[in-house]
Amino acid sequence: MASRLSDGVYVRDSVQIAVKLLVVGPFGVGKTTLIGAVSEIEPLRTEQLLTRAGEIVDDLRGLPGKNTTTVALDFGRITLGEDIVLYLFGTPGQPRFIQIWRDVARGAYGALVLVDTRSLDTSFEALGLVETLGLPYVVAVNAFPDTPGYSAAELREALDLAAATPLITCRAQDRESAKNALIELVRHLHDAYREHQ
Amino acid sequence: MTPHRREDLVRPFVLTGGRARSAPGAPVLDVAAMVTAVPGVPAPPVQPESLALLEQCAGRYLSVVELAAAIGQPLGIARVLIGDLLASGHLKAATPDNGADRIAILERMLHGLQAL
Ligand SMILES: Nc1nc2c(ncn2[C@@H]2O[C@H](COP(=O)(O)OP(=O)(O)OP(=O)(O)O)[C@@H](O)[C@H]2O)c(=O)[nH]1
Ligand SMILES: [Mg+2]
Numbered sequence: 001m002a003s004r005l006s007d008g009v010y011v012r013d014s015v016q017i018a019v020k021l022l023v024v025g026p027f028g029v030g031k032t033t034l035i036g037a038v039s040e041i042e043p044l045r046t047e048q049l050l051t052r053a054g055e056i057v058d059d060l061r062g063l064p065g066k067n068t069t070t071v072a073l074d075f076g077r078i079t080l081g082e083d084i085v086l087y088l089f090g091t092p093g094q095p096r097f098i099q100i101w102r103d104v105a106r107g108a109y110g111a112l113v114l115v116d117t118r119s120l121d122t123s124f125e126a127l128g129l130v131e132t133l134g135l136p137y138v139v140a141v142n143a144f145p146d147t148p149g150y151s152a153a154e155l156r157e158a159l160d161l162a163a164a165t166p167l168i169t170c171r172a173q174d175r176e177s178a179k180n181a182l183i184e185l186v187r188h189l190h191d192a193y194r195e196h197q
Numbered sequence: 198m199t200p201h202r203r204e205d206l207v208r209p210f211v212l213t214g215g216r217a218r219s220a221p222g223a224p225v226l227d228v229a230a231m232v233t234a235v236p237g238v239p240a241p242p243v244q245p246e247s248l249a250l251l252e253q254c255a256g257r258y259l260s261v262v263e264l265a266a267a268i269g270q271p272l273g274i275a276r277v278l279i280g281d282l283l284a285s286g287h288l289k290a291a292t293p294d295n296g297a298d299r300i301a302i303l304e305r306m307l308h309g310l311q312a313l
Contacts, residue, residue: 016291044266046271048273087229089262186310
């Protein structure tokens with residue numbers, strides 16, 4: 001049985017290219033919500049095992065359970081053409097998850113950094129991690145009803161954004177808005193990679 | 198996203214014999230690597246989890262991370278099982294797009310997103 005685009009479950013037979021984008025940001029900022037808004041599958045969840053020291057577990061011998069934690073990694077998928085599928089990974093922004101980030105970010109094209117202006121300090125951590133990984137990114141403020149109305153200039157200043165880094169707002173629950181955030185990201189990545197050619 | 202203590206490591210340990218990589222020094226499978234079942238290969242695996250992996254990607258490509266979620270195993274464990282099935286020829290991976298032109302792919306992604 002051939003898989004069909006419309007069944008929303010399997011990837012088309014012809015898909016051979018998988019592109020990764022990361023959706024990063026602090027706890028509860030709306031990463032999974034945004035992924036769910038645009039994904040053709042319900043966001044799926046997988047677990048990654050980490051030692052207390054933050055190393056990815058690659059040998060379970062001599063590791064009693066209490067030394068190990070699991071971190072949930074949420075992801076969604078969008079088929080973008082006959083042979084291209086886009087995977088969106090919602091990765092937790094805490095610095096102690098850096099090994100998971102390195103693993104998922106290997107070969108990734110870029111990141112959408114979701115920030116919550118109600119807690120800019122935690123958003124800062126996520127930005128720092130994306131910088132550490134060297135991924136090009138766009139910053140999107142997820143607008144909650146009680147989000148304070150900062151000006152773009154105030155936010156750029158507070159987040160210490162480079163002039164070339166796009167800053168946008170989005171509503172993670174809204175499919176069109178989430179889609180537009182991804183379009184902004186892909187546009188920015190296109191410019192960023194072209195400059196480095 | 199709060200990490201919780203994991204006390205039930207015995208089952209994954211049994212599944213992979215304590216490894217979460219196929220062989221020392223072997224490249225770690227990318228989370229988005231696309232794999233598919235190769236039909237008609239003799240000596241199918243006996244582990245139910247490995248059989249489930251083959252079933253999930255029979256006749257289609259599926260990513261490593263989707264397979265992990267589909268069989269309900271942690272990513273590291275699924276990677277080992279998938280690595281073993283690649284080594285035994287029961288699975289094959291799509292040719293990675295190493296040489297692919299990122300700019301061209303981004304342009305196609307942009308058109309794809311705009312058409313959603
Ligand atoms: N009003 C409003 N609520 C939102 C929005 N985005 C997310 N939420 C809510 O905020 C909560 C957290 O959203 P999630 O998408 O789970 O956040 P997350 O970043 O994946 O969180 P973790 O995975 O726990 O780090 C949920 O209850 C969402 O329904 C939004 O744009 N507007
Ligand atoms: Mg989440």
